[in-house]
Amino acid sequence: MTRWPTPEPMQRALELARMAAEAGEVPVGAVVVKHGAIIGEGHNLTRTSSDPTAHAEVVAIRRAAEALGSERLEGCALFVTLEPCAMCAGAIAHARLASLTYAASDPKGGGVEHGARVFEQAQCHHRPEVYTGIGEAEAADLLRGFFAGRR
Amino acid sequence: MTRWPTPEPMQRALELARMAAEAGEVPVGAVVVKHGAIIGEGHNLTRTSSDPTAHAEVVAIRRAAEALGSERLEGCALFVTLEPCAMCAGAIAHARLASLTYAASDPKGGGVEHGARVFEQAQCHHRPEVYTGIGEAEAADLLRGFFAGRR
Numbered sequence: 268m269t270r271w272p273t274p275e276p277m278q279r280a281l282e283l284a285r286m287a288a289e290a291g292e293v294p295v296g297a298v299v300v301k302h303g304a305i306i307g308e309g310h311n312l313t314r315t316s317s318d319p320t321a322h323a324e325v326v327a328i329r330r331a332a333e334a335l336g337s338e339r340l341e342g343c344a345l346f347v348t349l350e351p352c353a354m355c356a357g358a359i360a361h362a363r364l365a366s367l368t369y370a371a372s373d374p375k376g377g378g379v380e381h382g383a384r385v386f387e388q389a390q391c392h393h394r395p396e397v398y399t400g401i402g403e404a405e406a407a408d409l410l411r412g413f414f415a416g417r418r
Numbered sequence: 419m420t421r422w423p424t425p426e427p428m429q430r431a432l433e434l435a436r437m438a439a440e441a442g443e444v445p446v447g448a449v450v451v452k453h454g455a456i457i458g459e460g461h462n463l464t465r466t467s468s469d470p471t472a473h474a475e476v477v478a479i480r481r482a483a484e485a486l487g488s489e490r491l492e493g494c495a496l497f498v499t500l501e502p503c504a505m506c507a508g509a510i511a512h513a514r515l516a517s518l519t520y521a522a523s524d525p526k527g528g529g530v531e532h533g534a535r536v537f538e539q540a541q542c543h544h545r546p547e548v549y550t551g552i553g554e555a556e557a558a559d560l561l562r563g564f565f566a567g568r569r
Contacts, residue, residue: 320480337468360505378539378541382540383504383535385529388504390504
């Protein structure tokens with residue numbers, strides 16, 4: 268029996284999430300891929316950088332946009348270890364990302380399949396393809412371990 | 419007859435919106451105020467900075483958080499010329515801003531009183547006081563003029 272392999276970009280996102288935990292940040296990691304290559308990546312940095320907007324997705328998107336010299340990431344795919352919140356879902360729409368793949372869903376803070384459901388609103392001007400569940404056990408374990416260790 | 423005066427922070431936000439238009443950016447401006455003083459301000463910069471997250475609110479929040487050296491803007495007020503989108507509403511919640519005052523509402527892209535209604539969701543962990551309508555005619559005129567000039 269062979270376990271279905273986690274795609275490389277999600278493996279890298281999980282690695283970034285582990286790096287976040289080591290830095291005392293909530294363990295979420297994200298990468299932006301274009302034509303198979305990572306053009307931007309990051310993990311939560313809100314504490315380290317004193318920036319409430321520095322979620323993994325926003326960090327990765329800003330770096331990818333800077334690398335391309337464009338505010339639009341057309342044809343690019345975002346991989347992130349946790350369901351994006353409303354802020355990050357909005358950023359994904361503004362960036363015109365072609366697809367979003369996230370590992371674990373987030374009933375408490377998510378804004379894609381929960382709560383704000385940003386992509387389902389008429390006010391959302393771009394909807395990525397959305398894929399979920401690949402790498403979710405590992406992503407969820409990282410978060411559980413992080414919050415258990417802080418109690 | 420005397421017209422009710424527009425509060426100074428909103429006057430500054432409108433000035434920033436005019437500066438955005440001059441720079442070829444969508445004319446929206448925002449300021450963050452603490453104890454009566456502006457600690458962060460900005461206007462849309464998405465094109466100039468190749469950053470899809472650089473809406474006026476995000477720019478102002480990031481600068482204010484940098485100025486305070488904290489990811490939390492507790493006790494601070496945000497003034498912005500247009501109803502925030504879902505991304506910016508999420509950023510406002512993450513920043514723990516005490517209040518949000520916006521001039522014009524935005525049925526096509528707003529995420530406060532329209533669409534995602536970010537602050538009304540159980541997944542939103544902080545809700546600012548929300549005030550609207552002060553300076554709305556001027557803010558809406560700026561946007562109409564900008565988009566009319568681009569057709």
